[in-house]
Amino acid sequence: MRYDLDDLRLFVAVVAEGSITAGASAVHLSLPSASARVRALEAQAGLPLLIRERRGVRPTPAGTTLARHAQAVLAETTRLDSAVGSYTAPPSRPVVLVAGASAMHRLVPLALTGFLSAHPEYDVAVSEHRTPESLRLLVEGQADLGIVLHDEAGETELPIEPLSDDHLVVIGQAGGVLTGRSEMTYREAAEHPMVGLSLDSSLRGWIDRHLAPNAPVARYRTLVPDLHTLITLAAAGAGLAVVPRRAVPEMPDLDICPLQDSWSLRRHLLCRAAREPTAAITALADHIHRAAAR
Helix, strand or coil: CCCEEEEEEEEHHHHHHHHHHHHHHCCCCCCHHHHHHHHHHHHHCCCCCCCEECEEEECCHHHHHHHHHHHHHHHHHHHHHHHHHHHHHCCCCCEEEECCCCHHHHHHHHHHHHHHHHCCCCCCEEEEECEEEEEEEECCCCCCCCEEEEHHHHCCCCCCEEEEEEEEEEEEEECCCCCCCCECCCCCCCCCCCEEECCCHHHHHHHHHHHCCCCCCCEEEECCCCHHHHHHHHHHCCCEEEEEEEHCCCCCCCCEEEEECHHHHEEEEEEECCCCCHHHHHHHHHHHHHHHCC
């Protein structure tokens, strides 16, 4: 049997409304046209699909089966249209998002996962930059959204919104020197072998800028380019590490101890370019806020 999608939509509407008249209205057909289509469906099936009563209609067992499968077919057709439409939609410039290394580790992936899934029609270009460079790109119109640090944002006139706290913590292998500690200063952490980020990383730059002139020189056993590697090494006992708390997953083989130093509490802000935001920019900003709240 060959079914017409418009006929299936009509039949589903008739069953749902309990009336051919109401079903016809729901799919914007005249009553005579709808009645003819229903009769044609029954002729094609070779058996009655509806029981006509004084106050409307109800489906026969065969009609109930047809309506159930028709709903599934129509839903799949809608998904098919959406999937193909995402390729045929007119191309548009991707939303440009800039952020520092800390936000890139967890916040940005969470936001992008939700955004790209909910909006197949939009694309995003992401790049990692320190706050001053991110602000420059936003001011010059080369970026649409930026996740920046409060203390480095200065007196910018760009639209800025609070996003989340980003507290630095010391991490190390479970059962090691951090066991039983509720807090620790950087000076105490530096008394032990450490692992750290590369000298050109934004987090390493932040730490070095805020250390007092007489701060102890830490012994770094190795320097690595990303937080994932750093956390893995610390969990394995290679040394202590200073990382953003939000970047640390719950791991049974890892102890976490907050830093006491005043500079260890950083704040992330969401900064927008100074122009009217598009629907795509607004949607991505909303997903960033949702990710920050998790």
